[in-house]
Amino acid sequence: MYKAKAYAASSATSPFASTTIQRRDPAEHDVQIEILFCGICRSDVHQARNEWANVMPTVYPCVLGHEIVGRVTRVGSAVTKFKPGDLAAVGCLVDSDGTCPECKAGFEQFCPNWVGTYNFPDKHLGGVTFGGYSDSIVVTERFVLRVPSNLNLAAAAPLLCAGITTYSPMRHWGVGKGKKVGVVGLGGLGHMGVKFAHALGAHVVVFTSSPGKKGDALCLGADEVVISKDANEMNKHAGSFDFILDAVAASHDINAYINMLGRDGNLTMVGAPPEPLPVGVFGLLIRRRSFSGSLIGGIAETQEMLDFCGKHNITADVEVIPIQKLNEAYDRLVKSDVKYRFSIDMASLKSE
Amino acid sequence: MYKAKAYAASSATSPFASTTIQRRDPAEHDVQIEILFCGICRSDVHQARNEWANVMPTVYPCVLGHEIVGRVTRVGSAVTKFKPGDLAAVGCLVDSDGTCPECKAGFEQFCPNWVGTYNFPDKHLGGVTFGGYSDSIVVTERFVLRVPSNLNLAAAAPLLCAGITTYSPMRHWGVGKGKKVGVVGLGGLGHMGVKFAHALGAHVVVFTSSPGKKGDALCLGADEVVISKDANEMNKHAGSFDFILDAVAASHDINAYINMLGRDGNLTMVGAPPEPLPVGVFGLLIRRRSFSGSLIGGIAETQEMLDFCGKHNITADVEVIPIQKLNEAYDRLVKSDVKYRFSIDMASLKSE
Numbered sequence: 170m171y172k173a174k175a176y177a178a179s180s181a182t183s184p185f186a187s188t189t190i191q192r193r194d195p196a197e198h199d200v201q202i203e204i205l206f207c208g209i210c211r212s213d214v215h216q217a218r219n220e221w222a223n224v225m226p227t228v229y230p231c232v233l234g235h236e237i238v239g240r241v242t243r244v245g246s247a248v249t250k251f252k253p254g255d256l257a258a259v260g261c262l263v264d265s266d267g268t269c270p271e272c273k274a275g276f277e278q279f280c281p282n283w284v285g286t287y288n289f290p291d292k293h294l295g296g297v298t299f300g301g302y303s304d305s306i307v308v309t310e311r312f313v314l315r316v317p318s319n320l321n322l323a324a325a326a327p328l329l330c331a332g333i334t335t336y337s338p339m340r341h342w343g344v345g346k347g348k349k350v351g352v353v354g355l356g357g358l359g360h361m362g363v364k365f366a367h368a369l370g371a372h373v374v375v376f377t378s379s380p381g382k383k384g385d386a387l388c389l390g391a392d393e394v395v396i397s398k399d400a401n402e403m404n405k406h407a408g409s410f411d412f413i414l415d416a417v418a419a420s421h422d423i424n425a426y427i428n429m430l431g432r433d434g435n436l437t438m439v440g441a442p443p444e445p446l447p448v449g450v451f452g453l454l455i456r457r458r459s460f461s462g463s464l465i466g467g468i469a470e471t472q473e474m475l476d477f478c479g480k481h482n483i484t485a486d487v488e489v490i491p492i493q494k495l496n497e498a499y500d501r502l503v504k505s506d507v508k509y510r511f512s513i514d515m516a517s518l519k520s521e
Numbered sequence: 522m523y524k525a526k527a528y529a530a531s532s533a534t535s536p537f538a539s540t541t542i543q544r545r546d547p548a549e550h551d552v553q554i555e556i557l558f559c560g561i562c563r564s565d566v567h568q569a570r571n572e573w574a575n576v577m578p579t580v581y582p583c584v585l586g587h588e589i590v591g592r593v594t595r596v597g598s599a600v601t602k603f604k605p606g607d608l609a610a611v612g613c614l615v616d617s618d619g620t621c622p623e624c625k626a627g628f629e630q631f632c633p634n635w636v637g638t639y640n641f642p643d644k645h646l647g648g649v650t651f652g653g654y655s656d657s658i659v660v661t662e663r664f665v666l667r668v669p670s671n672l673n674l675a676a677a678a679p680l681l682c683a684g685i686t687t688y689s690p691m692r693h694w695g696v697g698k699g700k701k702v703g704v705v706g707l708g709g710l711g712h713m714g715v716k717f718a719h720a721l722g723a724h725v726v727v728f729t730s731s732p733g734k735k736g737d738a739l740c741l742g743a744d745e746v747v748i749s750k751d752a753n754e755m756n757k758h759a760g761s762f763d764f765i766l767d768a769v770a771a772s773h774d775i776n777a778y779i780n781m782l783g784r785d786g787n788l789t790m791v792g793a794p795p796e797p798l799p800v801g802v803f804g805l806l807i808r809r810r811s812f813s814g815s816l817i818g819g820i821a822e823t824q825e826m827l828d829f830c831g832k833h834n835i836t837a838d839v840e841v842i843p844i845q846k847l848n849e850a851y852d853r854l855v856k857s858d859v860k861y862r863f864s865i866d867m868a869s870l871k872s873e
Contacts, residue, residue, distance in 0.1 A: 224803075271784065274784075276784060279784055279807070279808055279809075338809075341809070424797070432623065432626075432628060432631055435811070438802050438805060438806065439806075440802075441802050441803055441806055442802055445776070445799035445800055445801045445802070446799065446800055446802060447797035447798065447799050447800075448797055448798055448799075448800045448812070449797045450790050450792075450793050450794055450797070450798060450814055451576075451793055451814075452814075453790060453812070453813050453814030454790065454791075454793055454814035454815060454816040455631070455814070455816060456631055457631075457690075457693070457813065457814065457815050457816065458813060458814065459787070459811045459812065459813035460800065460805070460811065460812045460813065461805050461809065461810060461811035461812065462802055462803075462804075462805030462806035462807070462809065462810065463806065463809050464806040464807060464809065
């Protein structure tokens with residue numbers, strides 16, 4: 170074991186503060202990574218504030234962060250894919266059983282024994298896993314990803330959650346050239362959705378309730394912007410979409426977007442409103458539409474996404490902050506006051 | 522024009538009674554059919570009682586019925602696929618524009634200009650189209666289907682709506698050998714779903730709230746029956762289905778069935794509850810499940826379904842009635858007091 174610097178919260182209402190945590194020494198298959206940047210995901214805020222108490226109660230002190238990029242500092246004797254000095258990344262998963270049908274099919278995120286990067290039982294050290302708000306992490310090689318060297322590291326960090334969350338359903342539902350794709354909700358997830366849909370060759374339409382976001386949406390790669398409160402504009406697009414990515418995590422009228430879909434069109438939720446959404450069945454029968462969800466992606470697909478980003482030079486739009494501004498960033502994130510993701514420069518942790 | 526015998530209702534609260542209607546003389550591309558049997562669909566009841574007043578108000582007098590089988594009596598000069606004496610069938614559609622992308626792709630049911638077999642504007646005679654509760658009908662050749670000669674005609678009639686409605690989504694979502702398929706709701710649609718899923722080689726599980734239906738479900742081809750009120754039984758099957766056909770037209774807890782789906786599993790509604798169904802988004806994110814709808818099928822697929830039925834000797838389980846029992850049958854249908862579909866023997870109309 171060794172000591173690592175970290176920022177932890179000691180209760181649902183405590184601010185994050187500097188602390189020291191234990192990390193395991195890298196075993197045979199482990200990779201030790203010096204964390205250079207870590208994105209802040211909306212899930213981190215929910216977890217910190219114990220807002221998912223019913224399904225995933227938070228164990229305190231908690232060290233969050235699952236959008237991790239850094240540099241390899243040590244590797245175990247059996248590690249073959251990484252050596253010290255390599256760039257490396259870790260997302261939402263740090264382990265799974267590796268033997269179940271889901272793992273074998275490359276869907277580690279659906280493994281019944283998956284281990285999350287934070288707040289999951291830590292079978293090595295006891296307690297729970299600690300995430301990326303830290304200067305170092307040790308992860309089994311199978312869950313460590315390669316980062317294309319051309320990407321800005323601060324801006325690459327959010328790819329590990331916001332990136333794969335939006336890339337995976339687009340690949341699954343066949344987004345590409347000749348397809349008309351909608352993105353609902355222009356935040357951390359939505360802005361990545363726009364970039365991916367554009368890079369995949371689709372005609373991209375952003376739905377937003379704020380006319381002020383129009384320019385930004387176009388800059389991100391949207392071909393059109395529809396103001397969702399404008400019934401005329403909405404009607405013009407009814408029945409015309411192949412795929413819609415809905416990244417809104419609050420309750421909203423989902424039928425308005427289902428009605429935008431053409432035959433065999435799919436709307437995939439990547440946000441998770443806490444309350445059930447009322448879905449009109451007639452809207453699904455007509456044109457054989459489908460309504461579905463998607464959750465991050467498997468390890469192989471996450472690597473595919475990173476490689477795609479390398480090839481197309483795609484990263485998130487980030488505001489880089491020192492870790493001392495973490496609490497303030499949480500408050501701003503809740504108000505959607507960021508374009509479009511915070512990325513913590515972990516060099517700032519050295520002064521703690 | 523010529524006169525045909527029919528049963529019509531003159532208002533939402535009137536019983537059906539014998540009457541005479543006008544049919545057009547067959548033009549160049551038309552096929553005239555002597556109707557031998559016509560199934561009674563739950564939609565007929567909604568239409569007769571004007572229960573869809575908001576979306577499809579009923580024009581009275583109405584002649585309903587869209588599960589029609591009979592024998593060709595005359596054909597227009599340009600008709601090539603049928604000759605007098607041939608068996609023929611007509612389903613829910615009697616026309617479409619033939620030129621839109623939906624028609625060109627074989628999805629006439631999604632054509633913006635489709636013409637329903639009843640209660641749609643009749644461009645030939647004015648008024649609205651009259652359906653199968655009649656001794657004769659004239660339909661353009663493109664919407665007339667061939668009936669395999671080995672099928673019992675009375676029992677084949679419901680294939681034209683209940684059959685295609687359940688066959689189409691199963692084909693679309695890949696039901697076949699090695700797949701685990703659920704059917705919710707063992708009525709006119711559901712019992713056809715069981716037969717098709719079984720014939721397609723799937724492992725078929727019927728969900729029912731009535732233990733009394735267990736024997737019937739097994740006879741129809743189910744491999745297992747789950748009593749939906751039994752939480753233990755339900756839990757045993759959680760996360761294990763590839764496809765579920767939901768034929769329940771009333772509000773019900775759809776999340777209980779979505780949770781039965783495995784990775785990439787799909788639940789398709791073929792019933793249409795009037796109220797929106799609350800859908801929990803977490804249940805969709807996990808395992809990338811999808812929730813969708815399906816509406817009858819196109820003409821080519823309806824023919825494919827009939828040919829499949831001929832090959833596998835599949836028909837509906839019907840109770841054959843004379844048309845004089847039509848009103849009584851409606852009342853029984855609303856109470857689900859039929860196994861599983863009424864088929865009207867149109868010979869009974871001769872005595873009117």
